[in-house]
Amino acid sequence: MEAPLIAAIETGGTKINVALARAPEEILFQERISTTMPEETLKQIRIALEKAQKIHGKAQALAIGTFGPVDLSPQSLTYGMITETPKPGWSQTDILSPLRDFFQIPSIIDTDVNAALLGEAQWGEASQLKNAAYLTVGTGIGGGLLMNGKLIHGIGHPELGHMLVTPHPEDSFAGCCPFHGNCLEGMASGLALKKRWGRNADELEIDHPAWELEAEYLAQACYNLMMIVPPTKIIIGGGVMKQQQLYPLIRERFSGLLKGYLSYPEITDHLDSFIVPPHLGEKAALMGCVVMGQRILKRF
Amino acid sequence: MEAPLIAAIETGGTKINVALARAPEEILFQERISTTMPEETLKQIRIALEKAQKIHGKAQALAIGTFGPVDLSPQSLTYGMITETPKPGWSQTDILSPLRDFFQIPSIIDTDVNAALLGEAQWGEASQLKNAAYLTVGTGIGGGLLMNGKLIHGIGHPELGHMLVTPHPEDSFAGCCPFHGNCLEGMASGLALKKRWGRNADELEIDHPAWELEAEYLAQACYNLMMIVPPTKIIIGGGVMKQQQLYPLIRERFSGLLKGYLSYPEITDHLDSFIVPPHLGEKAALMGCVVMGQRILKRF
Numbered sequence: 001m002e003a004p005l006i007a008a009i010e011t012g013g014t015k016i017n018v019a020l021a022r023a024p025e026e027i028l029f030q031e032r033i034s035t036t037m038p039e040e041t042l043k044q045i046r047i048a049l050e051k052a053q054k055i056h057g058k059a060q061a062l063a064i065g066t067f068g069p070v071d072l073s074p075q076s077l078t079y080g081m082i083t084e085t086p087k088p089g090w091s092q093t094d095i096l097s098p099l100r101d102f103f104q105i106p107s108i109i110d111t112d113v114n115a116a117l118l119g120e121a122q123w124g125e126a127s128q129l130k131n132a133a134y135l136t137v138g139t140g141i142g143g144g145l146l147m148n149g150k151l152i153h154g155i156g157h158p159e160l161g162h163m164l165v166t167p168h169p170e171d172s173f174a175g176c177c178p179f180h181g182n183c184l185e186g187m188a189s190g191l192a193l194k195k196r197w198g199r200n201a202d203e204l205e206i207d208h209p210a211w212e213l214e215a216e217y218l219a220q221a222c223y224n225l226m227m228i229v230p231p232t233k234i235i236i237g238g239g240v241m242k243q244q245q246l247y248p249l250i251r252e253r254f255s256g257l258l259k260g261y262l263s264y265p266e267i268t269d270h271l272d273s274f275i276v277p278p279h280l281g282e283k284a285a286l287m288g289c290v291v292m293g294q295r296i297l298k299r300f
Numbered sequence: 301m302e303a304p305l306i307a308a309i310e311t312g313g314t315k316i317n318v319a320l321a322r323a324p325e326e327i328l329f330q331e332r333i334s335t336t337m338p339e340e341t342l343k344q345i346r347i348a349l350e351k352a353q354k355i356h357g358k359a360q361a362l363a364i365g366t367f368g369p370v371d372l373s374p375q376s377l378t379y380g381m382i383t384e385t386p387k388p389g390w391s392q393t394d395i396l397s398p399l400r401d402f403f404q405i406p407s408i409i410d411t412d413v414n415a416a417l418l419g420e421a422q423w424g425e426a427s428q429l430k431n432a433a434y435l436t437v438g439t440g441i442g443g444g445l446l447m448n449g450k451l452i453h454g455i456g457h458p459e460l461g462h463m464l465v466t467p468h469p470e471d472s473f474a475g476c477c478p479f480h481g482n483c484l485e486g487m488a489s490g491l492a493l494k495k496r497w498g499r500n501a502d503e504l505e506i507d508h509p510a511w512e513l514e515a516e517y518l519a520q521a522c523y524n525l526m527m528i529v530p531p532t533k534i535i536i537g538g539g540v541m542k543q544q545q546l547y548p549l550i551r552e553r554f555s556g557l558l559k560g561y562l563s564y565p566e567i568t569d570h571l572d573s574f575i576v577p578p579h580l581g582e583k584a585a586l587m588g589c590v591v592m593g594q595r596i597l598k599r600f
Contacts, residue, residue: 084563145529147447156530156564163527164520166466179561220464227463228528229445230455261462261479263384264455
């Protein structure tokens with residue numbers, strides 16, 4: 001039997017991916033839209049989906065993986081609403097209801113990183129795993145956790161980007177998080193790289209000192225995840241991680257921070273399969289939306 | 301119907317609590333034993349339980365909540381074994397098998413902090429909660445997490461005591477963790493307090509500057525838990541937390557670290573019921589062992 005067709009929407013801070021898909025090998029339609037003001041953006045999503053459905057048939061469910069913070073509590077009156085964001089115009093924007101009401105199909109929302117983790121749990125690096133962490137390093141830094149086979153939703157959702165990091169003694173950058181200054185996101189996001197070095201991540205040479213420092217902070221994040229959760233695998237994706245040289249640097253600093261404390265073979269012998277890029281690459285979040293959509297259909 | 305009678309054993313670094321109990325109001329027997337060398341200690345536990353069973357009847361299951369690190373993977377050949385510990389004589393000590401083989405009843409083991417959290421989840425501060433964190437601040441610092449209603453076991457178990465903290469600018473203490481120096485445990489454990497101030501925690505005046513600094517590091521731990529997990533409640537217990545003045549100080553610093561970032565009413569309006577002492581006090585871990593014992597009986 002064919003898997004249900006899902007309208008998958010990944011809403012990022014600068015662009016939005018819209019797809020109609022059943023699985024990673026069955027993406028029937030995909031289109032990229034710029035993130036502008038909320039009303040205009042939601043309209044563009046609607047138009048793209050209508051166009052796709054005319055060609056490929058009607059989606060059975062709709063799932064959104066969004067930048068946050070977003071209210072994910074289904075009991076809440078503000079479920080599906082972006083709460084407080086520095087992004088102009090988007091605070092208190094309901095992004096779920098307008099699409100659900102228009103398309104009249106079962107709909108669900110989660111964070112983009114939770115979606116990416118779910119995609120990896122179904123078809124990628126975290127398949128067969130009960131516990132895993134996903135960190136995304138782009139303009140900002142976000143993350144999600146899979147524990148006992150389920151995504152974690154506590155009060156709100158994980159905000160891995162805002163964990164504390166210890167500034168490197170030779171790093172004089174004060175950090176760029178509007179709330180915390182030198183939290184992880186303030187020190188290691190794409191925006192932080194740009195503010196610290198005056199250039200975008202993809203404009204910095206492969207042997208630029210930026211990468212040693214970037215690896216230091218991301219290794220601290222991996223270390224804290226390891227002490228607090230601990231995941232069986234840490235997947236790190238996002239635009240900044242297109243710099244493949246970061247992975248070995250992060251692994252090396254992570255080992256350095258552990259100082260021999262944990263002696264699990266997963267860490268001591270197989271670190272290159274413990275801290276990894278997403279198997280689905282940039283499609284992870286969209287594919288996670290497909291999983292989310294297919295799962296809610298089982299409830300109906 | 302009467303709840304099953306459980307042999308509950310809490311093995312700490314300096315003392316061991318042995319009990320026969322059905323619930324917090326039904327502790328039929330309790331005895332405290334000093335932690336000496338493994339063989340002698342296991343013998344004393346056995347003698348205490350035999351004595352208790354003669355009076356109160358046979359336990360139906362046996363459950364241990366132990367200091368760690370301990371192998372908790374039931375598939376592992378070294379399940380129930382203390383792995384690497386600075387405690388003389390205890391590395392590679394199997395503490396589960398000798399007792400299980402002697403008493404011939406269903407047996408289970410977890411960390412002392414996971415047990416304490418389970419006790420609180422059944423009868424205390426975390427009852428009705430799906431997500432909660434437990435931090436214990438004694439000679440060392442440990443912690444456990446309840447996520448989606450279950451204790452977290454990843455690779456190994458949470459090692460909250462070893463998360464990174466950012467040293468206070470005016471704190472020149474280098475930390476006392478034999479592995480990491482100035483991790484949370486290295487800066488804020490009972491041992492760290494003693495090494496920094498030359499006196500035990502319970503000998504320091506209520507207005508000693510030690511407590512502001514202690515609250516700073518524990519608030520950093522709560523903050524990181526909040527960003528990474530995030531729990532619906534953080535329970536902090538252990539010997540050092542008998543200093544009740546710490547709770548309001550930690551809450552105040554925790555708010556300070558958030559800097560207005562999260563606006564959930566649980567945090568903004570009800571912080572005194574978000575960061576709390578354990579309801580069961582020193583009995584939390586023993587009661588968690590009772591829960592563990594009663595749960596495995598359901599499998600038989």
